Amino acid sequence: MFERIIEEAPRFFTYYNLMFVLGAMWRTLLMTLVGCSIGFTVGLGLAVLRRTSAAWLRPARYAAILYVETFRRIPFLVVLFIVLYFIQPIYSGASLLAIATVAVCLMSTAFLSEIIRAGLESVPRQQMESAEVLNFHPGQTLAWVILPQAWKVILPPAVAFVVMFVKDTSLASQLGVVELTYAGKILVNKGFSPLLGFGAILAAYFILSYPLSRLGAHLETRLGTSRNT
Amino acid sequence: MEYDFQFAKVFTELPYLLGGAWLTIQIAFIAFWGGAFLGIFGAIGKVYGGAIARGAIGAYVVFFTNTPALVQIFFLFYALPEAGIVLNPLTAVLIGMVLNSAAYLTDILRAGIISVRKAEIEAALTIGMRPLQVLSYVMLPHVAKTLFAPLSNFFVWLMLGSSIAALFAVEELTGRAINISTSNLRTIETFVVTASIYILLTIIASLFLSFIGRTVFRVKAKVM
Amino acid sequence: MGHLEIRNLHCSYGADDILKSVDLSVDRGEVVSLIGPSGSGKSTLLRSLIGLTPPRMGTVELDGEEINYRNRQSLRHLRDKMAIVFQQYNLFQNMNVFRNVTVAPLKIKKRDKGAVEKTATELLDRVGIGDKHQAYPDELSGGQQQRVAIARALALAPEILLLDEVTSALDPERVNEVLDVIRDLTRDGITMLIVSHEMSFVKEVSTRVAMMDAGSVVEVGPPEQIFDAPKEQRTRDFVGKILRH
Known part of the structure; x- marks a missing residue:
């Protein structure tokens, strides 16, 4: 088996294959970052919505809870399939990458919303009362008092979640998105040894994921002890 | 869009799907306990082991937690035959998931071991507890408290994660x-x-x- | 007509009635202290007045104008004139001392920056925190934080100041530095409602003392009356108990 690797190596480590894998890596990153950014924004909205108390927003609050609890309990693979078969008949021009990104959005919204909610809840209620009696609007309280204190509770698990999703996007290969995993399959189908093909793909994932997870660990220790700045 | 939903055609297949769900639970179970078995050694080695053991376990954890389980299984499934080891799909999935969950569980269990503070053990020994009593009255309750929620959540996570077995034609739920x-x-x-x-x-x-957490371990765990 | 007129005020927390018909009239410039056993509703009355636990029934009039606690506009108007200092200081943890004092006048009232900063500097000097503008709350002692909280409450120049057990969370040796600040404020003629367990301080600074028990005011009078010649049995019991040691 090692002879085969040594024999194939010159053909494998070519500029063309490198660009091919880098392109796939880019799509993996794109799905994750775009999906999780949108998920973070919408998730923040849902988390804030769930903190409101107005009676007329009650249906919206329940809808938010239902959404979060539902999508945290469905495998990403199943969500991918549902999104694919839902979008394709409506809008056949949608690219597979876009469809997969939508699925990432749906999932990350639910998970990040829970992370953000826990972060917002970590800020003592008295901080809000202080702001309230100084005539802060709820929005001002959120922006100037709660979020600046909550972000250090939110950030470490949020980064950890993004790291997890870098890996979970490998399932988008099933849709035919040429991200890293699918690229690995293509390389192997071209006749390269699976050891080389998938080995390279594992290394590529590691290169994406490891720095991010180090960042997450770093944030966790740093923000855990730092002052509130 | 005019789409005529027909759920009846799916409901007739419900028993078949539920049979798949049973396999899902089994896979999650094997991945969890297999991973826990390896993870205990990993965690103990990571805390009490020598430099080489710690380094090796650390490398294992870092590798498996920073690459997708799907590609790990692809690797097992397609690359091992090169070395003459041919695995059937379910076996490849199970081995892959066990190795993967072992990495995560090493980290989780390690946190549990660390959480038992030395002082508590010493305090227990000085009031005359025997090592076995220390284990059952001091260490285990403490470990249960810190670990029950993360372990439970991890199990639920494995149930969802086991859906990747479908990509190897394993007939679990997905x-x-x-x-x-x-x-x-x-x-x-x-x-x-x-x-x-x-x-x-x-x-x-x-x-x-x-329920188990409340009744058996007296832990009020909020499981996902 | 008093500065603050409280009539038949009821307040409940969940299923519990904490305030059961409170009547109290406070004149402009008065310092009224609320005393009474714990759980008698003193803190709830203050929280209720500023709308944190809105009253269920009854009226509160500020300068003859009734406050509508369900109306945002009315509540804002009230809070422009009334400020509260909490037991746990509750400074904004993410802002330094100076920012804590200036954020409301600058960002909420949109006042002139130069004037706001001048006032804030003066206030912080007055409460003895003039040298710690850049410090964050968690770098200060409890007494220092509480003095900053008082400066923050004063930054909007309120007409009425509510002080909710402001020394109860402090180390004993820190209590006096806060009481000194409050004593100094009473000379300004600002209307104050004080909930405190520091009886000698209450006796010294109050124009009147209100004895509360079981959610209502049972006796109001000058400190000499309440502490030396109480008319109500419940006041006698309470005062007897706390003055014995």
């Missing part, structure tokens, strides 16, 4: 959903029903685990 959808062509309906089964399954697991 695998059977794929089978049905290719034959009845009611894809959305099939996957919506499948998703509902997953939701139900994880809710039952969560409730069951919080």
Whole structure:
């Protein structure tokens, strides 16, 4: 088996294959970052919505809870399939990458919303009362008092979640998105040894994921002890 | 869009899907306990081991937690035959998931070991407890308190994660959903029903685990 | 007509009635202290007045104008004139001392920056925190934080100041530095409602003392009356108990 690797190596480590894998890596990153950014924004909205108390927003609050609890309990693979078969008949021009990104959005919204909610809840209620009696609007309280204190509770698990999703996007290969995993399959189908093909793909994932997870660990220790700045 | 939802065609397949759900639970179970078995050694080695053991375990954890389980299994499934080891799909999935969960569980269990502070053990020994008593009255309750919630959540996470077995034609819940959808062509309906089964399954697991936590370990764990 | 007129005020927390018909009239410039056993509703009355636990029934009039606690506009108007200092200081943890004092006048009232900063500097000097503008709350002692909280409450120049057990969370040796600040404020003629367990301080600074028990005011009078010649049995019991040691 090692002879085969040594024999194939010159053909494998070519500029063309490198660009091919880098392109796939880019799509993996794109799905994750775009999906999780949108998920973070919408998730923040849902988390804030769930903190409101107005009676007329009650249906919206329940809808938010239902959404979060539902999508945290469905495998990403199943969500991918549902999104694919839902979008394709409506809008056949949608690219597979876009469809997969939508699925990432749906999932990350639910998970990040829970992370953000826990972060917002970590800020003592008295901080809000202080702001309230100084005539802060709820929005001002959120922006100037709660979020600046909550972000250090939110950030470490949020980064950890993004790291997890870098890996979970490998399932988008099933849709035919040429991200890293699918690229690995293509390389192997071209006749390269699976050891080389998938080995390279594992290394590529590691290169994406490891720095991010180090960042997450770093944030966790740093923000855990730092002052509130 | 005019789409005529026909759930009836899926409901007739419910027993078949539930059979798949049973396999889902089994896979999650094997991945959890297999991973826990390896993870205990990993965690103990990581805390008490020498420099080489710690380094090796650390490298293992870092590698498996920073690469996708799917590609790890691809690697096992397609690359091992090169070395003359041919695995059937279910075996490859199970080995892959056990190795993967071992890495995560090493980290989780390590946190539990560290959480038992030395001072507490010393205090227990000085008031005359025997080592076995220290283990059962001091260490285990403490470990249960810190570990029950993360372990329970991890199990639920494995139930959802086991869906990747479908990609190797294993007929667990998602695998059977794929089978049905290719034959009845009611894809959305099939996957919506499948998703509902997953939701139900994880809710039952969560409730069951919080119940066990409350009654057996006296832990008020909020399971996902 | 008093500065603050409280009539038949009821307040409940969940299923519990904490305030059961409170009547109290406070004149402009008065310092009224609320005393009474714990759980008698003193803190709830203050929280209720500023709308944190809105009253269920009854009226509160500020300068003859009734406050509508369900109306945002009315509540804002009230809070422009009334400020509260909490037991746990509740400074904004993410802002330094100076920012804590200036954020409301600058960002909420949109006042002139130069004037706001001048006032804030003066206030912080007055409470003895003039040298710690850049410090964050968690770098200060409890007494220092509480003095900053008082400066923050004063930054909007309120007409009425509510002080809710402001020394109860402090180390004993820190209590006096806060009481000194409050004593100094009473000379300004600002109307104050004080909930405190520091009886000698209450006796010294109050124009009147209100004895509360079981959610209502049972006796109001000058400190000499309440502490030396109480008319109500419940006041006698309470005062007897706390003055014995």
